[in-house]
Structure formats: structure tokens, C-alpha cells
Amino acid sequence: MSEFFKKPLLDAQSLHKQFTVGKKPGLFAKAPKDWFRADRPVAKLHAVDDVTFTIGKGEVLGLVGESGCGKSTLVRLLTRLLDLTDGSIRLDGEEIGHLPAKGFGKSPYRPRIQMVFQDAGDSLNPRFTAFAAIADPIQRLKPLPRADLKLRVEALATMCGLPLELLGRFPHQLSGGQKARVGIARAIAVEPDLLILDEPTAALDVSVQVVILQLLEDLKKRLGMSYLFVSHDLNVVRLLCDRVMVMYLGRIVETGPAEEVFRNPAHPYTKALLSAIPHFDQVKGSGAPPVPRLRISGEPRSPIDPSPKVCRFYGRCPKGQDACTESMPLLHGVGLEHSAGHSVACHFPVSDTDRKTAAVSLIEDVA
Numbered sequence: 562m563s564e565f566f567k568k569p570l571l572d573a574q575s576l577h578k579q580f581t582v583g584k585k586p587g588l589f590a591k592a593p594k595d596w597f598r599a600d601r602p603v604a605k606l607h608a609v610d611d612v613t614f615t616i617g618k619g620e621v622l623g624l625v626g627e628s629g630c631g632k633s634t635l636v637r638l639l640t641r642l643l644d645l646t647d648g649s650i651r652l653d654g655e656e657i658g659h660l661p662a663k664g665f666g667k668s669p670y671r672p673r674i675q676m677v678f679q680d681a682g683d684s685l686n687p688r689f690t691a692f693a694a695i696a697d698p699i700q701r702l703k704p705l706p707r708a709d710l711k712l713r714v715e716a717l718a719t720m721c722g723l724p725l726e727l728l729g730r731f732p733h734q735l736s737g738g739q740k741a742r743v744g745i746a747r748a749i750a751v752e753p754d755l756l757i758l759d760e761p762t763a764a765l766d767v768s769v770q771v772v773i774l775q776l777l778e779d780l781k782k783r784l785g786m787s788y789l790f791v792s793h794d795l796n797v798v799r800l801l802c803d804r805v806m807v808m809y810l811g812r813i814v815e816t817g818p819a820e821e822v823f824r825n826p827a828h829p830y831t832k833a834l835l836s837a838i839p840h841f842d843q844v845k846g847s848g849a850p851p852v853p854r855l856r857i858s859g860e861p862r863s864p865i866d867p868s869p870k871v872c873r874f875y876g877r878c879p880k881g882q883d884a885c886t887e888s889m890p891l892l893h894g895v896g897l898e899h900s901a902g903h904s905v906a907c908h909f910p911v912s913d914t915d916r917k918t919a920a921v922s923l924i925e926d927v928a
């Protein structure tokens with residue numbers, strides 16, 4: 562890891578987000594007498610549970626995990642759209658975790674963290690032209706005189722590969738790829754230090770995805786931003802990320818340099834995720850030994866009031882044993898050379914020898 566990444570831009574410590582769940586009285590139904598009692602027992606859904614990580618300056622951190630594991634909730638905590646239940650978020654050393662989400666729009670930190678949403682179509686205001694959409698964050702956060710604003714929006718559009726003739730169009734008059742470019746131009750308009758991308762290419766065709774990923778890679782080099790790149794597509798994460806975090810039911814189960822995690826996955830869940838990547842050699846039938854597909858069976862555990870002692874993957878994990886129900890596995894270093902910063906939260910991680918032999922060729926074809 563280079564010196565450049567060592568000073569964290571973002572330092573998130575022990576983040577927790579719990580949602581209160583339970584049957585609420587319907588809009589017109591009479592609430593039971595005890596509904597508003599402060600001591601009424603309510604269930605808590607642990608969407609983000611004790612998550613700690615840093616993002617270095619200029620670093621791209623990938624966050625992967627299946628649907629419902631808490632990726633978007635974590636993103637919403639970091640962008641301060643949601644209040645934390647507990648924990649701390651420092652941006653360049655300044656605590657921003659305690660700032661209420663409600664007033665964060667007006668905070669001086671707002672321009673420094675920007676976001677690109679999953680579905681550019683849904684996140685753009687249908688009544689705003691592409692020009693207005695890109696100009697909007699500038700006018701709100703870093704206002705410019707009219708003539709300068711026009712020049713700035715045009716420069717951003719050009720940087721994002723959006724033809725200037727399209728600036729007068731409304732979202733419904735743009736293609737998916739063009740809308741994604743507007744979403745990105747809008748997010749980088751105020752020159753953020755950290756760009757958070759929540760599955761930014763999930764709604765796009767594969768060919769358009771590639772172009773947008775190239776654009777993001779190019780922008781990162783040009784503007785030196787840090788990215789938190791959220792995706793369930795491991796190939797995409799591998800192409801773009803320096804480091805990766807694997808999330809399962811609200812917890813980080815494995816983290817490390819992307820190349821290292823992809824080559825030597827230590828958590829049974831990561832290993833199963835990686836084995837599900839379509840393998841080019843297998844498709845082509847080139848005679849290369851097939852990579853066995855590890856299927857995860859069983860139902861995920863409930864995130865509602867989970868036991869603090871039972872590993873979240875227990876019940877689906879092929880390595881699960883009694884110890885996995887007796888104490889929650891915490892992240893600890895994986896003892897391989899060349900694996901600095903590689904940690905796993907598992908009592909029975911995939912052994913070094915297993916990893917060296919079984920995970921070898923999962924990646925070669927992606928490059």
C-alpha cells in the first residue's frame with residue numbers, strides 16, 4: 562500500500578444503524594393504548610452492525626455483498642442522509658457523524674462528499690434539463706455568476722462525455738448511459754473529496770457499463786478523488802478498486818487489498834461469492850480445470866434482534882460449528898505474506914493451503 566493511502570480521508574468507527582420495526586397501527590386504525598409507551602418492546606433491525614473502516618486519499622474502496630446486507634444504509638450514513646444509532650465518522654479528522662442528517666445539506670462538509678445513485682433515471686428531477694441538473698448542486702453549494710456557471714456546466718459535461726447539444730434535454734429524452742453521465746457530472750460538479758457510488762452501473766446495459774466504468778476510472782485519475790464503490794458485481798469491483806470490503810447481514814466479514822482478497826478469499830462467504838463469477842475459460846471450454854461453484858444453501862439469518870454471539874453466516878456456512886454460535890467472530894489479520902491489511906471475521910477461515918490451491922484461477926480471465 563502506498564504512503565498516499567495511509568492518511569485516511571474518511572475514518573468510520575463502530576458504525577451502527579438500527580431500524581425500529583414492528584407492526585404499526587394503520588393510518589386510520591385506532592392505536593393500541595400502549596403503542597406510544599416509551600418502554601413498549603420493539604424489535605430492532607440491525608442494518609449496519611459495528612462497521613469500522615477507512616478510505617485513504619485517492620483510494621478506491623469497494624463494498625460488496627448480497628442484496629439487503631446493508632450497503633445502501635451504510636452509504637446513507639456516510640452521506641449523512643441518515644442519523645447514526647452509534648459510532649463516529651471523521652472526514653479529514655473532523656467528526657461529522659454527530660451532525661444531524663436533517664441539517665447536513667447546509668453544512669460546509671456537504672460538498673466534500675457527493676453521491677452517484679444506482680438509477681440515474683430515478684435520481685434526476687424529471688423537470689430539470691441536463692443543464693439544470695448539473696448546475697443545481699453548484700448553485701446550492703458553491704454558487705457562481707451566470708456566465709461562469711454556463712462555462713462550468715459545459716466543462717463538466719465535456720469531462721463526462723456528454724455532448725453539449727444534450728444539455729437542453731430532460732431525463733426522459735436521454736438514454737440510460739447519458740443519464741448516468743449527467744448523474745456523474747452532477748456529483749463531481751462541486752469537486753468532492755469523496756465520491757460514493759451506490760451500484761452506479763446496475764441499471765445499465767453491459768456495454769454501457771464498461772464505458773461508464775472507464776469514465777469513472779479516468780475521472781479518478783484526473784481529479785484525485787477517493788471513491789467508495791458499492792456493487793454486487795465482483796468483476797466491476799475488481800476492475801476499479803484498490804481495496805475491498807465484503808459485507809454480510811450488516812457486518813464486514815472480510816476486507817483487504819482487492820487483488821489479495823480475490824486471489825486468496827479467506828471467508829467462506831467471500832469464497833462462495835467469487836466462485837459465482839462466470840468463468841471465461843469454462844464458457845469457452847478451453848480445457849482449463851473448472852472452478853467449482855460453491856452454492857450457499859439455507860436461509861439467511863434474520864437481521865431483526867440478532868444474537869450478539871452467533872456468527873451472522875451460521876446456518877448457511879459450510880464450515881459452521883458450535884463455536885460459531887458461542888462468540889461472534891471479529892475481524893483479525895490473515896497470516897499470509899503479501900497480505901498486509903487482509904482481515905477476516907471467521908472462526909474457521911479458509912486455510913492458507915486451501916486458498917493457495919483452490920482460488921488460483923478465479924481471476925486471471927478478468928484482466
Ligand SMILES: Nc1ncnc2c1ncn2[C@@H]1O[C@H](COP(=O)(O)OP(=O)(O)O)[C@@H](O)[C@H]1O
Pocket residue numbers: 580581582606607608626627628629630631632633634635864
Ligand atoms: N428505513 C428502513 N426501515 C426499516 N428497515 C430498513 C430501512 N432501510 C433499510 N432497511 C433494512 O435494512 C437492511 C439493509 O438494507 P439496505 O441497506 O437497503 O441493503 P442493500 O443496499 O445491501 O441491499 C434490509 O434488511 C432492509 O430491509
Ligand SMILES: [Mg+2]
Pocket residue numbers: 632633634
Ligand atoms: Mg442497495
